[in-house]
Amino acid sequence: MSFLHNQTLAGQIISITALSLAPFTTLLGRHYSRTIYFAQMLYLFSTVFNSNTNTNFSTNLGYSWLSFMPSFTTKYCTAGDFSCLYGNLVSPAICWVGGAVTLFLLFKIIACKLKSLQFLKFYALYRGFGYWFFAPLVYYSTLTLILKIQLKIMDNTLISAAIVLAVFVLIALIELISAKCAQR
Amino acid sequence: MVLVAVYKTYTNADMTKYFLNASLGIYFLIYIIKYKFAFKVVERISVFLQDAIIITVYNIFVINYSYITKYNLDFFGIVIVGCLEFLFLLPKLVRFFKNDDEEGN
Numbered sequence: 001m002s003f004l005h006n007q008t009l010a011g012q013i014i015s016i017t018a019l020s021l022a023p024f025t026t027l028l029g030r031h032y033s034r035t036i037y038f039a040q041m042l043y044l045f046s047t048v049f050n051s052n053t054n055t056n057f058s059t060n061l062g063y064s065w066l067s068f069m070p071s072f073t074t075k076y077c078t079a080g081d082f083s084c085l086y087g088n089l090v091s092p093a094i095c096w097v098g099g100a101v102t103l104f105l106l107f108k109i110i111a112c113k114l115k116s117l118q119f120l121k122f123y124a125l126y127r128g129f130g131y132w133f134f135a136p137l138v139y140y141s142t143l144t145l146i147l148k149i150q151l152k153i154m155d156n157t158l159i160s161a162a163i164v165l166a167v168f169v170l171i172a173l174i175e176l177i178s179a180k181c182a183q184r
Numbered sequence: 185m186v187l188v189a190v191y192k193t194y195t196n197a198d199m200t201k202y203f204l205n206a207s208l209g210i211y212f213l214i215y216i217i218k219y220k221f222a223f224k225v226v227e228r229i230s231v232f233l234q235d236a237i238i239i240t241v242y243n244i245f246v247i248n249y250s251y252i253t254k255y256n257l258d259f260f261g262i263v264i265v266g267c268l269e270f271l272f273l274l275p276k277l278v279r280f281f282k283n284d285d286e287e288g289n
Contacts, residue, residue: 004256014262021269028276031219034234035266041238042258044188045245056252057259135185142189 004057011060015039018064023128030124032131039064040135065136066092082160086140089133090164096130097167120182127175134168141165201246208239227272234265 004010018035025033039061046058071087073094083090103126107119144161148154188204212235221227241261244251252258 004259010259014259014266017266018262021266021273024273024277025269028273028280029222033269034231034238035262035269038234038238038241038262038265041185041188042241042262044185045242046258048188049245049249057256058252061262139185139189142185146189 007055007057007060011057012063015061015063019132022131023125026128026131027125033128036064036131037135044136044139065089066133078156080157082140082144082157082164085157086137089137089140093133093137093164096133097171100126120178130171137164138168141168205239205243208235208242212239222276223272230268230272234268237261237265 018033018039022033022036025031025035042058043061043065046056046061050056050059066088069088069092071091073083073087073090077084077087100123103122104119107117107122111117111119141161141164144157145165148158148161212232216228216231216235219231221231238261241252241258244257
């Protein structure tokens with residue numbers, strides 16, 4: 001018998017704490033939040049390594065995978081598609097990428113008048129919100145990609161998963177180049 | 185995450201478990217050596233502790249899953265990692281708002 005009587009509530013509290021810590025860690029610590037990654041990893045481990053129907057604390061960390069997030073992509077996809085299955089992760093990812101591009105352009109326009117304004121300083125905080133969905137989406141995309149390649153099925157789901165992975169690789173490359181440019 | 189996905193698709197690929205261990209260990213080691221910490225020694229020790237907890241809990245998941253359910257080791261693990269992170273975030277947070285106040289004056 002576990003000493004944690006309400007594991008669901010404890011899981012939700014810890015997940016929300018981890019989600020809140022992520023942007024502040026990237027802003028002030030300039031590194032990723034280990035708490036959010038660990039919470040997401042634990043939830044994943046509980047689904048992957050649990051061969052029985054045993055329940056443990058980690059199974060209640062679904063909030064760290066944005067299970068509570070409303071999805072708008074489900075309105076524009078056919079049932080079974082990647083964006084339909086993982087809409088709660090794909091929707092915030094689309095908003096995040098769109099927001100980053102819009103804010104970058106906005107910062108560049110304002111920086112014409114206000115020279116001290118730097119997008120990278122703001123991005124340090126903004127990137128923290130990206131960690132909310134980054135790892136789970138990479139997991140699902142890789143899983144879908146491997147399964148579809150194994151089954152030799154070439155459909156929309158495979159293309160969507162490949163696009164998601166490609167976008168994340170592109171973001172990582174842009175971040176690396178901009179960080180190197182900022183150091184000069 | 186990529187390696188766990190690979191593990192899930194190849195359920196008999198035991199090598200992935202150990203490969204995940206090795207890649208986590210190497211990544212954390214490089215991070216501790218290369219990253220520029222604000223508090224050089226204390227923060228390094230804290231990060232080392234956090235990483236050690238993450239790898240330990242992962243290995244308990246792989247080797248003896250029943251320990252996780254029996255002793256709530258995952259709960260204790262994440263609480264310690266979260267507390268350590270918050271502990272080092274707090275002075276930075278105070279300094280951040282203090283600097284903001286000074287700029288305002």
